[in-house]
Amino acid sequence: MSPRHRTWARLLRAVLPLRPLPRRRTATVIALSLLIALLPAPVSALAATDATAATATAATATAATASSTTTATKTTAKTATKTATAHHAFKVLIFSKTTGFRHDSIPEGIAAIQQLGQDNDFEVDTTEDSTAFTDQNLAQYQAVIFLSTTGDPLTTQDQKDAFERYIRNGGGFVGVHAAADSGYSWEWYGDLVGAYFKSHPAIQQATVKVEDPAHPSTKDLPVTWSRTDEWYDYQANPRNDVHVLASMDETSYSGATMGADHPITWCHDFDGGRSWYTGLGHMKENYSEPNFLKLLLGGIQTAAGAIRADCSASQSSSFEKVTLDDDTSNPMMVDVAEDGRVFYIDRLGDVRIIKPAGGTVTAAQLDVFTANESGLLGLALDPGFATNNWVYLYYSPAGENVDRLSRFTVTGDTLDLDSEKTILDVPVQRAECCHHGGGMVIDPESGDLWLATGDNTNPFASDGYTPIDERSGRSAWDAQRTAGNTNSLSGKLLRIHPEDDGTYTIPDGNLFPPGTEKTKPEIYGMGLRNPFRMGLDPKTGHIMLGEYGPDASSASAARGPQNTVEWNIVSEPGNYGWPYCVGDNTPYVDFDFATRQSGGGLQLRGAGQRLAEQRRPDQPAADRPRDGLVPLRGRPAALPRAERRRAHGWAGLSRRPGAGLGRQVAGVLGRQGDLR
Numbered sequence: 001m002s003p004r005h006r007t008w009a010r011l012l013r014a015v016l017p018l019r020p021l022p023r024r025r026t027a028t029v030i031a032l033s034l035l036i037a038l039l040p041a042p043v044s045a046l047a048a049t050d051a052t053a054a055t056a057t058a059a060t061a062t063a064a065t066a067s068s069t070t071t072a073t074k075t076t077a078k079t080a081t082k083t084a085t086a087h088h089a090f091k092v093l094i095f096s097k098t099t100g101f102r103h104d105s106i107p108e109g110i111a112a113i114q115q116l117g118q119d120n121d122f123e124v125d126t127t128e129d130s131t132a133f134t135d136q137n138l139a140q141y142q143a144v145i146f147l148s149t150t151g152d153p154l155t156t157q158d159q160k161d162a163f164e165r166y167i168r169n170g171g172g173f174v175g176v177h178a179a180a181d182s183g184y185s186w187e188w189y190g191d192l193v194g195a196y197f198k199s200h201p202a203i204q205q206a207t208v209k210v211e212d213p214a215h216p217s218t219k220d221l222p223v224t225w226s227r228t229d230e231w232y233d234y235q236a237n238p239r240n241d242v243h244v245l246a247s248m249d250e251t252s253y254s255g256a257t258m259g260a261d262h263p264i265t266w267c268h269d270f271d272g273g274r275s276w277y278t279g280l281g282h283m284k285e286n287y288s289e290p291n292f293l294k295l296l297l298g299g300i301q302t303a304a305g306a307i308r309a310d311c312s313a314s315q316s317s318s319f320e321k322v323t324l325d326d327d328t329s330n331p332m333m334v335d336v337a338e339d340g341r342v343f344y345i346d347r348l349g350d351v352r353i354i355k356p357a358g359g360t361v362t363a364a365q366l367d368v369f370t371a372n373e374s375g376l377l378g379l380a381l382d383p384g385f386a387t388n389n390w391v392y393l394y395y396s397p398a399g400e401n402v403d404r405l406s407r408f409t410v411t412g413d414t415l416d417l418d419s420e421k422t423i424l425d426v427p428v429q430r431a432e433c434c435h436h437g438g439g440m441v442i443d444p445e446s447g448d449l450w451l452a453t454g455d456n457t458n459p460f461a462s463d464g465y466t467p468i469d470e471r472s473g474r475s476a477w478d479a480q481r482t483a484g485n486t487n488s489l490s491g492k493l494l495r496i497h498p499e500d501d502g503t504y505t506i507p508d509g510n511l512f513p514p515g516t517e518k519t520k521p522e523i524y525g526m527g528l529r530n531p532f533r534m535g536l537d538p539k540t541g542h543i544m545l546g547e548y549g550p551d552a553s554s555a556s557a558a559r560g561p562q563n564t565v566e567w568n569i570v571s572e573p574g575n576y577g578w579p580y581c582v583g584d585n586t587p588y589v590d591f592d593f594a595t596r597q598s599g600g601g602l603q604l605r606g607a608g609q610r611l612a613e614q615r616r617p618d619q620p621a622a623d624r625p626r627d628g629l630v631p632l633r634g635r636p637a638a639l640p641r642a643e644r645r646r647a648h649g650w651a652g653l654s655r656r657p658g659a660g661l662g663r664q665v666a667g668v669l670g671r672q673g674d675l676r
Helices: 008-015 043-047 057-065 106-120 157-168 177-181 187-193 284-288 290-303
Strands: 025-029 034-038 090-095 122-127 143-147 172-176 197-199 204-210 224-229 243-249 263-270 273-278 321-323 331-336 342-346 350-354 360-365 376-381 390-395 402-411 414-427 440-442 449-452 492-498 523-526 531-536 543-547 566-570 589-592 597-605 610-613 652-655 664-669
Touching (some): 106 122, 106 284, 106 290, 143 177, 143 290, 157 273, 172 177, 172 290, 273 290, 342 376, 440 531, 449 531
Parallel strands (some): 090 122, 090 143, 143 172
Antiparallel strands (some): 025 034, 204 224, 204 243, 243 263, 263 273, 331 342, 342 350, 350 360, 376 390, 440 449, 492 523, 543 566
16 A cells, blocks of 8 residues: 555544544454554654653652652662662663572673662662562552562462452553563463563574654664574464564574564563563673663553553554445455545445545445456545645456556546546456456655556466466466566566656666567566565665465465465565465476476576476467566575575576476576575
8 A cells, every 4th residue: 555544643533533532443444454553653753751640650650659768788688678768760670580490690691780879760679579569558659660570479369369450550560571470370360461471592693673663662673683692482472462572583593483483572562561671681791782782661651651651552453444335245455545535446446535524425336347357446635735635556357358457536535537548558368367456655755656457367276276278279378478478567576766757767777678678678576476465665765565376275285385465575576476486485396287297396496597488389479378578487495484485686587497388498687686
């Protein structure tokens, strides 16, 4: 979707009444999943409010208990140790009791938090005496810090009950490292922390990925943070129940078991209180790291309620569905104008507008071909829509074997069909189903228009595996003629720059320089099956492409991999493999549809191979599945899990010699490159 789809404040003004406080909302056509998310004011704005306004309910009891004193002893004693008695913004208790493994970094952790308190105006008490967990004593603290506790640090049920009441009354919890290695028989505590410890590999350097750059504990950290620690795996992934602040890049170290989604620091609003946890902090040296101390300080301040933070931003419960229009048939795409009007299209040809004051009008009805997944497929408002009133539509005009990208002008609430400027036609076959794509987005910075097209190939005669039927008269069942063809606009990610006169130019950096023989210069990415939806990262300009996969329910030694649906980051031009491979570059088997025999696998060579000519001289022109050049593709030894199948330049791919494709090496070289 267009970056404007994320301009949630305009949607809020458009369809919802003003409220005294910002709310996240999701506006949707419930009937057929037309979803628009409405997000709140930035967390940074919330953090700028008076810190005292967010002080926990538990703080109200501070005055009543201020006269109580706790015997001062050494930190290692089992009674609480108090810092200076001068007035501070808030007060925390460090609890570091262990009944299992004891971390030798606990003294350094206590000293570091005490120093943070001195430098940032909060008071710190310490204890390893679980009898300190009473209603009266806990009421003086805005947060309790479980610093690498292990085993069952709270001895009695009364102590556990008192801590539960403390949280329910608005208290804060900070869990550091082995706090997740505690309370295994105490279900409530496990929910408070978010996850229980499972295992860890050897201490080593690894990369932490910051997921929330707005939360006070992570806002000053680098996006990727390389450091040495003991990296915890957890018994269950907490993401569905917490707001993840940072996660691990498991490709950066060895021995992890959680996979690509590995949270390591998170927060959540829990049972009336606030919880913040980090799995970092095993080593003594960690407590002198500036970035780790920034993380820890932000966690303490937000758990104590001294600084407000949004710990529900990624939770489903933070969103509400609001029906904008339930009188729909096949809603396909949506875009939002600056004046609050919501434009959306129906595959059957309607362009509709939801008015800011309520109500829906039909702006136009296009005459479209609707069989075989065709119809009105894509919509994007021009970045200058507020002044030029231009809207781009991608549709299947009745009576012509093309899918067409056109620009129209909107006058009032009417789309003027006579204003059409045809920009680009994508030739298609309509005798057989399927896959027309239609995802479209315009980069507001560059003005480039991105369009995703499907492979226009029937998938129903290949048993759910790759459709590469080369028999005469079966071109509609062969995706090599489209997705694998450099001279076809189908099965591609296209990038063009619309001009004011209704024409377009080719931006620098597409896959093929203009004039390259047997190629289309509009192509940025090829080797795509059905890239149905896309988004654009407003910071990097990279395309995020959702591509629907084939139907095979299981892998087959005779045919290839099982079905795989992908979400790909496209940061550079390249060939993304379909119909030769799928998912993590897993190759299909060379299957002969005439003999029903399986050949070898589609061999994926290294970078720098020549292009393979796709025209078979023994076939009539009408049956030739491909009339261009396919950039061959290589298979890396290891591909980053976070950006699967991301191509960078050319690489090698071909079937083994004699496998039945009749390919010949052409004297044309592609750009050199590799897969990363």
